[in-house]
Amino acid sequence: MKDHLFRQIGQTITNRIERGELKPGDKLPSVRSLALELGVHRLTVFKAYQQLKHRGSVTVVDKSGYYVKEDASPLVGLDYPVVSSYVHKSHLSEIHRIHADYQFSQAVIDPDLLPNQYTSSSAKHVLDLYPKVFSTYAAVQGDSELRDYLSHYFYQNQKQLASPEEILIASGSQQAIDLIARVLVRRGDTVLIERPTYSAAIDVFHNIGARLLTADLTAEGYNLVQIEKLMKEYRPRLFYSNPTFQNPTGYTVPLEQRKQLVDLAEKYQVFLLEDDAFRDIYFADKPPLPLSSYDVHGHCIYVRSFSKYIAPGLRIAAVVCREPLMQQLLAAKSLMDNGTPLLNQKLFLHYFRSDRLQQHIEKLRTALEIRKEVMETSLADQQLTWESPSGGLNLWVRVPDAINMDRLLAECLTHSLSFVPGTICDPLKKQEHWVRLSYSFMNEQKIKEGITRFKDILKKLNKEII
Amino acid sequence: MKDHLFRQIGQTITNRIERGELKPGDKLPSVRSLALELGVHRLTVFKAYQQLKHRGSVTVVDKSGYYVKEDASPLVGLDYPVVSSYVHKSHLSEIHRIHADYQFSQAVIDPDLLPNQYTSSSAKHVLDLYPKVFSTYAAVQGDSELRDYLSHYFYQNQKQLASPEEILIASGSQQAIDLIARVLVRRGDTVLIERPTYSAAIDVFHNIGARLLTADLTAEGYNLVQIEKLMKEYRPRLFYSNPTFQNPTGYTVPLEQRKQLVDLAEKYQVFLLEDDAFRDIYFADKPPLPLSSYDVHGHCIYVRSFSKYIAPGLRIAAVVCREPLMQQLLAAKSLMDNGTPLLNQKLFLHYFRSDRLQQHIEKLRTALEIRKEVMETSLADQQLTWESPSGGLNLWVRVPDAINMDRLLAECLTHSLSFVPGTICDPLKKQEHWVRLSYSFMNEQKIKEGITRFKDILKKLNKEII
Numbered sequence: 001m002k003d004h005l006f007r008q009i010g011q012t013i014t015n016r017i018e019r020g021e022l023k024p025g026d027k028l029p030s031v032r033s034l035a036l037e038l039g040v041h042r043l044t045v046f047k048a049y050q051q052l053k054h055r056g057s058v059t060v061v062d063k064s065g066y067y068v069k070e071d072a073s074p075l076v077g078l079d080y081p082v083v084s085s086y087v088h089k090s091h092l093s094e095i096h097r098i099h100a101d102y103q104f105s106q107a108v109i110d111p112d113l114l115p116n117q118y119t120s121s122s123a124k125h126v127l128d129l130y131p132k133v134f135s136t137y138a139a140v141q142g143d144s145e146l147r148d149y150l151s152h153y154f155y156q157n158q159k160q161l162a163s164p165e166e167i168l169i170a171s172g173s174q175q176a177i178d179l180i181a182r183v184l185v186r187r188g189d190t191v192l193i194e195r196p197t198y199s200a201a202i203d204v205f206h207n208i209g210a211r212l213l214t215a216d217l218t219a220e221g222y223n224l225v226q227i228e229k230l231m232k233e234y235r236p237r238l239f240y241s242n243p244t245f246q247n248p249t250g251y252t253v254p255l256e257q258r259k260q261l262v263d264l265a266e267k268y269q270v271f272l273l274e275d276d277a278f279r280d281i282y283f284a285d286k287p288p289l290p291l292s293s294y295d296v297h298g299h300c301i302y303v304r305s306f307s308k309y310i311a312p313g314l315r316i317a318a319v320v321c322r323e324p325l326m327q328q329l330l331a332a333k334s335l336m337d338n339g340t341p342l343l344n345q346k347l348f349l350h351y352f353r354s355d356r357l358q359q360h361i362e363k364l365r366t367a368l369e370i371r372k373e374v375m376e377t378s379l380a381d382q383q384l385t386w387e388s389p390s391g392g393l394n395l396w397v398r399v400p401d402a403i404n405m406d407r408l409l410a411e412c413l414t415h416s417l418s419f420v421p422g423t424i425c426d427p428l429k430k431q432e433h434w435v436r437l438s439y440s441f442m443n444e445q446k447i448k449e450g451i452t453r454f455k456d457i458l459k460k461l462n463k464e465i466i
Numbered sequence: 467m468k469d470h471l472f473r474q475i476g477q478t479i480t481n482r483i484e485r486g487e488l489k490p491g492d493k494l495p496s497v498r499s500l501a502l503e504l505g506v507h508r509l510t511v512f513k514a515y516q517q518l519k520h521r522g523s524v525t526v527v528d529k530s531g532y533y534v535k536e537d538a539s540p541l542v543g544l545d546y547p548v549v550s551s552y553v554h555k556s557h558l559s560e561i562h563r564i565h566a567d568y569q570f571s572q573a574v575i576d577p578d579l580l581p582n583q584y585t586s587s588s589a590k591h592v593l594d595l596y597p598k599v600f601s602t603y604a605a606v607q608g609d610s611e612l613r614d615y616l617s618h619y620f621y622q623n624q625k626q627l628a629s630p631e632e633i634l635i636a637s638g639s640q641q642a643i644d645l646i647a648r649v650l651v652r653r654g655d656t657v658l659i660e661r662p663t664y665s666a667a668i669d670v671f672h673n674i675g676a677r678l679l680t681a682d683l684t685a686e687g688y689n690l691v692q693i694e695k696l697m698k699e700y701r702p703r704l705f706y707s708n709p710t711f712q713n714p715t716g717y718t719v720p721l722e723q724r725k726q727l728v729d730l731a732e733k734y735q736v737f738l739l740e741d742d743a744f745r746d747i748y749f750a751d752k753p754p755l756p757l758s759s760y761d762v763h764g765h766c767i768y769v770r771s772f773s774k775y776i777a778p779g780l781r782i783a784a785v786v787c788r789e790p791l792m793q794q795l796l797a798a799k800s801l802m803d804n805g806t807p808l809l810n811q812k813l814f815l816h817y818f819r820s821d822r823l824q825q826h827i828e829k830l831r832t833a834l835e836i837r838k839e840v841m842e843t844s845l846a847d848q849q850l851t852w853e854s855p856s857g858g859l860n861l862w863v864r865v866p867d868a869i870n871m872d873r874l875l876a877e878c879l880t881h882s883l884s885f886v887p888g889t890i891c892d893p894l895k896k897q898e899h900w901v902r903l904s905y906s907f908m909n910e911q912k913i914k915e916g917i918t919r920f921k922d923i924l925k926k927l928n929k930e931i932i
Contacts, residue, residue, distance in 0.1 A: 085794035086652045093606055093800040111601035119600045120593045127586045134585040134777035134813075135577035140559055171637060175803040186552045187653075204801050311600040315807045328551035334559035335670050336802070337641040341781045341810060347600075 005040055007088075008209075009048035017057060017068055028058060028066040087207055091424040092199045100418035102450030106441040107247060107393045109309050113367050113440075115360050119311050119351055126350045138342035140334045141326075142169025142318075146349045150318050158279075160293040160302070162320045168329055171340045172315040173277055173305035177240075178204050179336060180273055180301055180319070183328045184237050185210050192230055192239040196396075196425035196434070198247045198275065201240050212427045215239070217246060219387040221253040224260055231268035238271040238301075244287045245278040248425045248436035249396040250389025255288040262291055265299040271325075277305040280361050282391040283369040298322035307348060309364055310357070316340070316348045368393070371439040371447060378451035379437075383458070393440040396422075398433055399458065402465045405432045411457050417450055471506055473554075474675075475514035483523060483534055494524060494532040553673055557890040558665045566884035568916030572907040573713060573859045575775050579833050579906075581826050585777050585817055592816045604808035606800045608635025608784075612815045616784050624745075626759040626768070628786045634795055637806045638781040639743055639771035643706070644670050645802060646739055646767055646785070649794045650703050651676050658696055658705040662862075662891035662900070664713045664741065667706050678893045681705070683712060685853040687719040690726055697734035704737035704767075710753045711744040714891045714902035715862040716855025721754040728757055731765040737791075743771040746827050748857040749835040764788035773814060775830055776823070782806070782814045834859065837905040837913060844917035845903075849924070859906040862888075864899055865924065868931045871898045877923050883916055 016022045028034075031049065035042040049066050052058045058066045095105050127133065141147070147164035154160040170176040177200075185191055187209030193202065195214035205212060213234055215227050221243075230236070241261075243253035253261070265272045274291045292302035302320040307313075319329065333339065351357065375395060376388060386397040399408070405421050412419060422434030437454075439447060482488045494500075497515065501508040515532050518524045524532045561571050593599065607613070613630035620626040636642040643666075651657055653675030659668065661680035671678060679700055681693050687709075696702070707727075709719035719727070731738045740757045758768035768786040773779075785795065799805065817823065841861060842854060852863040865874070871887050878885060888900030903920075905913060 085649045085791075085797075087649050087794055087798040087801070093797075093804070108603065109601070111598045114598075114601035116597050116601055120597060123593055123600070124590050127589055131582050131586060132577045132580075134589070134779045135575070135580035135582055136779050137574065138779070171803050171807070174801070178802050183551045183553050200801065200804075207801060313600045313602050313604070313808045315803065325551075328553055331551075331559075332553040335553070335640070335666065335673060336644050337637050337781065338559070338666075341637070341807070342779045343810070343813075344807060347809075 006044045006047040006051065009034070009038065009040070009045055010051050013048065013052060014057065022068050024068050024070045026068045028068065030065055088203070091203060092420070095418060095420060098413060098418060100413065100416045102417040102446060102453065103441050104437040104439075104450060104454075105418035105420050107436075107438040108312065109364070109393070109440050110443065112443070113364055114311065115356065118356055118360075122351050122354065123347050126346050130346055133343050133346055136342050138339040138345060140330055140339040142167070142340060143342060143345040143349070146345045149349060149353055154320065158289050158293055160290060160320070162302075166320055166322055166326060168319040168326065168333065169340050169345055170317045170319055170333070171337065171344075172307065173275060173303050173317040174200060175336070176303040176317045176319045177201055177273070177275065179329060179332055180238075180303070181205060181208055182336075183325070183332045184271060190234045190236040192227070192234075192236040192270070193427050194241060194246070195427055196248055196422060196431055197240065197427065198242060199420070199424045201275070202427050205240070214427050217249060217251055217253075219249075219251050221251070221257045222261065224257060224264065227261070228264055231264055231270050235268060236270055238273050239265065240273045240275065241291065242275040242277070243291060244276055245281060245389060245392030247277065247392065248394050248420065248422075249387070250392045250394055251387065252287055252390065258288060258291050259294045262294040262300065266297050270299065272300045273303065274300055275303045277308060278392040279304070281309065281365060281368060281393065283365065283372070284390050287391060292320060298325070301325065306352065309361070310351060311348065314344045314348050316344060368440060371442075371444060374444045374447050375437065375439040375451060378448050379455070381455060383462075393438050395437045395439065397435050397437055399435060400462065401433055403433070403458065403461055408435075408457065408461060411461065412454065415453055415457060417453055417457075419454075472510045472513040472517065475500070475504065475506070475511055476517050479514065479518060480523065488534050490534050490536045492534045494534065496531055554669070557669060558886065561884060561886060564879060564884060566879065566882045568883040568912060568919065569907050570903040570905075570916060570920075571884035571886050573902075573904040574778065575830070575859070575906050576909065578909070579830055580777065581822065584822055588817050588820065589813050592812050595816075596812055599809050599812055602808050604805040604811060606796055606805040608633070608806060609808055609811040609815070612811045615815060615819055620786065624755050624759055626756060626786070628768075632786055632788055632792060634785040634792065634799065635806050635811055636783045636785055636799070637803065637810075638773065639741060639769050639783040640666060641802070642769040642783045642785045643667055643739070643741065645795060645798055646704075646769070647671060647674055648802075649791070649798050650737060656700045656702040658693070658700075658702040658736070659893050660707060660712070661893055662714055662888060662897055663706065663893065664708060665886070665890045667741070668893050671706070680893050683715060683717055683719075685715075685717050687717070687723045688727065690723060690730065693727070694730055697730055697736050701734060702736055704739050705731065706739045706741065707757065708741040708743070709757060710742055711747060711855060711858030713743065713858065714860050714886065714888075715853070716858045716860055717853065718753055718856065724754060724757050725760045728760040728766065732763050736765065738766045739769065740766055741769050743774060744858040745770070747775065747831060747834060747859065749831065749838070750856050753857060758786060764791070767791065772818065775827070776817060777814065780810045780814050782810060834906060837908075837910060840910045840913050841903065841905040841917060844914050845921070847921060849928075859904050861903045861905065863901050863903055865901060866928065867899055869899070869924065869927055874901075874923065874927060877927065878920065881919055881923060883919055883923075885920075
């Protein structure tokens with residue numbers, strides 16, 4: 001967070017220079033006064049000023065202070081325009097961009113486990129059914145046939161009441177989270193988020209400039225006393241929650257906590273943003289009903305990703321919420337992309353309501369459970385601990401304290417093996433002894449080989465330490 | 467803008483109440499002190515406070531000031547949570563949601579003019595070519611085969627140099643504009659924008675909280691003296707420009723101004739965001755080269771919407787820019803939706819590079835030109851004036867000064883006829899005597915009937931005035 005802060009401050013000064021509010025030769029505010037103004041530590045401002053000095057935008061006059069450079073204002077003399085961006089990097093997508101033979105970083109389903117042939121022939125049928133699907137814009141809220149079907153589906157499958165008017169179709173759950181964040185959260189607002197959590201959600205709220213508060217998630221679920229305390233004291237705008245086969249941990253918040261959490265959200269008027277991406281990937285019993293099925297007063301916003309384990313290339317997710325929030329989401333969605341493509345919605349709908357779907361999902365569950373078991377068997381080692389998940393795509397594994405995570409990741413990448421380090425799943429960036437290993441993308445053989453390699457690397461690093 | 471401002475202030479106070487920073491019984495800052503703090507007129511703060519009073523969140527104690535209500539804090543006693551959204555409505559999408567028999571508000575191509583059958587059979591072919599297209603996530607930047615092809619296309623067709631690495635695929639140009647705005651613009655930054663312009667672009671910048679400066683656009687193009695003055699004085703972050711068959715006017719910025727504008731952008735380090743959505747819809751000569759083809763130092767960001775007149779249901783646009791901006795756009799795109807669906811990109815690519823494409827576009831140009839001429843013939847009236855456009859989808863028509871625009875729109879909607887009022891295309895909301903009539907969505911017969919109806923309504927309103 002501190003690192004983030006000093007870059008922000010540097011950015012603010014750069015903006016002022018670029019806007020001409022600070023001109024060449026002007027004195028910058030003193031470190032002490034700017035620290036006071038922004039409510040940050042003086043060292044943070046100092047670091048920001050040093051960075052600006054390093055970049056050549058400001059100069060230091062001994063005992064007098066920092067001045068905007070006469071000759072090297074960022075507006076002049078550069079080959080490219082200065083890009084002072086308001087968006088910081090996406091940590092997860094950076095890891096994904098690195099190629100590896102053993103990709104345990106991808107919580108994505110192996111295309112070989114998906115019914116490609118069937119999807120393709122179903123798609124051809126859909127093209128015949130809707131001859132103008134290519135030339136028609138979808139409604140901003142989404143195709144009404146699909147929303148009707150989902151309304152029915154949610155009631156039948158998870159006792160969740162949602163009229164078609166309370167459903168919006170988004171291009172995947174990442175867009176849904178971003179959409180909701182944009183409507184409800186602004187710089188300086190407080191957001192409550194699980195720890196650990198889905199790192200791209202951290203990035204979304206972080207980029208907006210939200211203040212993040214963390215709610216611990218363990219194999220037993222939440223600490224509701226902690227959550228109530230935080231809600232009472234900070235009145236966060238929303239709580240980003242992924243209560244079912246959570247990413248990255250695989251943990252599931254127990255039934256008895258769900259109703260209580262919704263009550264807390266009502267009591268403190270906090271929106272619960274429930275990300276439900278893995279509900280159908282269970283290995284034993286069906287998971288508890290979503291938080292949102294207990295919602296009475298409209299405090300829940302439900303995000304359900306469907307395409308992930310059917311046809312991830314389609315990018316389809318549903319958002320369920322009540323008025324008046326839905327009107328706000330529609331306004332934002334129309335500015336963001338004017339609506340998810342109709343073609344993708346129709347293709348998804350026809351596959352989703354086919355008899356073939358249940359058959360596929362059952363097979364998929366079995367295949368993933370086998371892969372999970374292969375990974376767990378290969379991983380078995382007294383130095384490594386994890387809670388065996390009853391669903392989802394990932395193992396959340398604790399490695400020995402002595403292991404340096406940066407070193408481990410670098411070594412693994414060198415050996416063409418990728419995983420997600422726990423630190424990027426932690427809003428506080430401190431969970432240094434955890435890794436997320438996904439068993440969904442590699443086949444059993446690859447999992448065996450890769451995990452053996454992973455353990456060899458761990459052993460090597462362990463020896464170095466001793 | 468003032469209207470926007472007072473709502474903002476109300477919002478800020480509401481946020482503070484919701485966050486518990488202002489508690490029931492607390493006194494609000496005085497009108498005078500808050501006006502001073504925010505640098506706005508006292509009347510604006512007064513209006514905001516009155517609105518809060520009206521909503522029941524604050525109460526007035528005579529000669530003492532405004533207080534947060536004891537019993538009616540927005541956090542308590544409501545059926546639904548208070549949705550203090552950070553997104554305001556999208557004006558255009560609101561008009562589009564109203565059904566009308568004569569839709570002159572839709573700058574969208576009539577599905578009957580699109581090659582639906584061919585697109586559909588081409589799509590089936592693509593499904594056979596890429597059997598795993600449904601199960602594969604696209605790269606965040608877009609499909610490399612498509613980017614390679616576009617790189618070639620831009621060079622061949624418009625002398626524009628763009629390597630595949632300098633091209634990003636977005637889900638339509640609305641998303642592209644939103645993406646760029648998010649990376650480059652933040653609350654309080656200055657944005658230069660044409661007047662009139664595409665209303666959804668106004669909404670995007672407006673929602674971010676940018677300060678909008680306007681550059682007049684007439685049939686002769688820009689006033690470059692005005693633009694230089696604005697760039698010099700305000701150093702805007704970017705200039706949103708739609709120089710070719712502009713929406714809503716149909717005007718085209720002449721060749722000789724294009725190079726000069728790029729020079730100005732370089733001189734003052736302003737990004738030129740060039741929205742090029744109608745380039746292929748010309749009725750006589752091909753339009754001048756894009757601004758971006760004159761770009762040397764990376765000040766241009768080019769947004770090209772393609773799917774609009776081929777397969778709008780696919781939602782495909784290209785963004786062209788140089789490093790380091792591209793890295794920033796990639797980070798933002800990965801947070802926004804993790805990449806445009808691969809299926810849509812492959813379908814688009816195969817259609818776009820087929821021989822059939824040129825044939826289709828030529829037919830489309832002819833069909834649209836005929837519709838334009840039918841609209842112009844039907845519209846002919848000495849009270850109505852417009853500049854006949856040489857491309858694009860719209861007429862920008864001046865109606866008599868005496869006509870009240872709200873009345874005209876209401877009357878037309880009552881008679882099942884829609885158009886876009888000039889005011890929503892004007893960042894200053896003042897162009898009250900203009901309407902945008904699109905000739906792309908209705909066939910000739912409908913255009914004749916609808917325009918006759920439109921003129922009858924105008925006559926009726928004119929008589930009322932006399």
